[in-house]
Amino acid sequence: MYGQQPIIVLSQNTKRESGRKVQLENISAGKTIADVIRTCLGPQAMLKMLMDPMGGIVMTNDGNAILREITVQHPSAKTMIEIARTQDEEVGDGTTSVIVLAGEMLAVAEPFLIQNIHPTVIIREYRQALEDAIKLLQDKISVPIDLNDRDKLKEVIRSCVGTKYIGRWADLAVDIALDAVNTVTVNENGRIEVDIKKSPVYSMV
Structure with a gap:
C-alpha cells in the first residue's frame, strides 16, 4: 500500500551502523589502501611482488595494477580502488598519486570530525581549497611553453x-x-x- 515503508530483505549477518564511529572507520579503511601503495610513489619507489591467478609472480610499482589484485570488503576501501580505476581510464597515469592524495585528505579531515564538525562543512572547504589551488596554478605558477623549444x-x-x-x-x-x-x-x-x-x-x- 502507498505510504508504507518498503520491505528490504537482508542477510542475517548484515549489520547497520551510523554516526561518528562509522565515519572514522571509513577514514581508516581509506588510509589503509593509501598506505598499501604509498611506497610505490616517487623516484625511490619500491616494487610490489604480486601473484597472479595463474600462480605467476609479477613485480610492479603501478598503483592501479596493485589495487586490481587486492580483494577488499569494506565499502570505503572499494571506493578508493574505484578512484584509481577512474583515474587510469580518464588520464592513463597518476593512479598512485591520486590514491595517496585521497588518503592524505581523509587523514586531514579526521581531526575535524573528532571536533564534531559536520562532514558537509569539511567538504565545502575542500571544494574552496580546490578552487583556490586552480586559480593559483593558473595565475601565478603556470609557465607558458614554446612548443618549438x-x-x-x-x-x-x-x-x-x-x-x-x-x-x-x-x-x-x-x-x-x-x-x-x-x-x-x-x-x-x-x-x-x-x-x-x-x-x-x-x-x-
Missing part, C-alpha cells in the same frame, strides 16, 4: 620519466617520447591535437 619540452618530460623505473635511461626515453608525440601530432586550422589510437594488443594489457 625542444629543450624546454624535454625538461617537462624528464620530470615525468624520472619517477619511472626507466629513469636511468631518462635522456633516451625523453627523446623517444618527444619524437613519438611529434609524429602523431595533428595541426588543423590552428588546433593542435595528438592523434593517439590504442591498438587491440595495448587495450588487452
Whole structure:
C-alpha cells in the first residue's frame, strides 16, 4: 500500500551502523589502501611482488595494477580502488598519486570530525581549497611553453620519466617520447591535437 515503508530483505549477518564511529572507520579503511601503495610513489619507489591467478609472480610499482589484485570488503576501501580505476581510464597515469592524495585528505579531515564538525562543512572547504589551488596554478605558477623549444619540452618530460623505473635511461626515453608525440601530432586550422589510437594488443594489457 502507498505510504508504507518498503520491505528490504537482508542477510542475517548484515549489520547497520551510523554516526561518528562509522565515519572514522571509513577514514581508516581509506588510509589503509593509501598506505598499501604509498611506497610505490616517487623516484625511490619500491616494487610490489604480486601473484597472479595463474600462480605467476609479477613485480610492479603501478598503483592501479596493485589495487586490481587486492580483494577488499569494506565499502570505503572499494571506493578508493574505484578512484584509481577512474583515474587510469580518464588520464592513463597518476593512479598512485591520486590514491595517496585521497588518503592524505581523509587523514586531514579526521581531526575535524573528532571536533564534531559536520562532514558537509569539511567538504565545502575542500571544494574552496580546490578552487583556490586552480586559480593559483593558473595565475601565478603556470609557465607558458614554446612548443618549438625542444629543450624546454624535454625538461617537462624528464620530470615525468624520472619517477619511472626507466629513469636511468631518462635522456633516451625523453627523446623517444618527444619524437613519438611529434609524429602523431595533428595541426588543423590552428588546433593542435595528438592523434593517439590504442591498438587491440595495448587495450588487452
